[in-house]
Amino acid sequence: MNTKADNAGHESGRDRRGEPVAGSPAGLDSRSRAGDTKTGAASDQTGRPEPKLTKQRQLILDHLDRVDEFLTAQQLHVTLRNEGETIGLATVYRGLQWLEEAGIVDAIRTEDGEVAYRQCSVAHHHHLICRRCGKAIEVSGEALEEWSRAVAAQYGYTEPEHFVEVYGLCPECSGKPATS
The missing domain is CATH 1.10.10.10 (Winged helix-like DNA-binding domain superfamily/Winged helix DNA-binding domain)
Structure with missing residues (x-):
């Protein structure tokens, strides 16, 4: 949750x-941004103000x-x-x-x-999303992570990334108690 x-x-x-x-305290470090001397706003390496x-x-x-x-x-x-x-x-x-x-x-x-x-x-995560009410919860899945790395390696790919959304009915919408 x-x-x-x-x-x-x-x-x-x-x-x-x-x-x-950008624009947050951690995003305003002096290593990569020069401040605008008139407004004090952060700017990127090209000198353009950052959002x-x-x-x-x-x-x-x-x-x-x-x-x-x-x-x-x-x-x-x-x-x-x-x-x-x-x-x-x-x-x-x-x-x-x-x-x-x-x-x-x-x-x-x-x-x-x-x-x-x-x-x-x-953290890296996936979502369980209710088709009826839209409630979403975050879930992790090490088995999915291992599978994606294995499939990528099998075909010679490196640095695999993936995005997974699982849709269903939440316990409230399906009338069944959660089993977690």
Whole structure:
């Protein structure tokens, strides 16, 4: 299940791969960025200002931190507006895209072809997703990890990566108790 301890990555300024997030305290180190002398903003090695974890992006991230399901930009926008936030749909789309590119949130493609997002733990994991209510939990699977390495090696591939989402009905939606 998604816990605060699992989500320490964005609070520490690092993404789920352990890399610094631009605009966060860990992302503003002097080794690779020169500060803008007028604004104090971080810049990349080309001198262009780097995007930061803005107020709107933090608002999006804070909401995703409170839910267990994947949400589309439209669903998140409606929820935020219903909570009284004045944020535009385009801002939600751009914020979610930035958070995904920064490795702070996970994204999946829904049955309708839309992209949905969720705040997840830093460690490599997979998801069990309820087809009915959308509840998602993180799971690890060493057998799957071993299998992917073995298949890659069998065909001469190195550094295999994979993304697995398992869909089904959660205990509440199927009317059966969890067996874990």
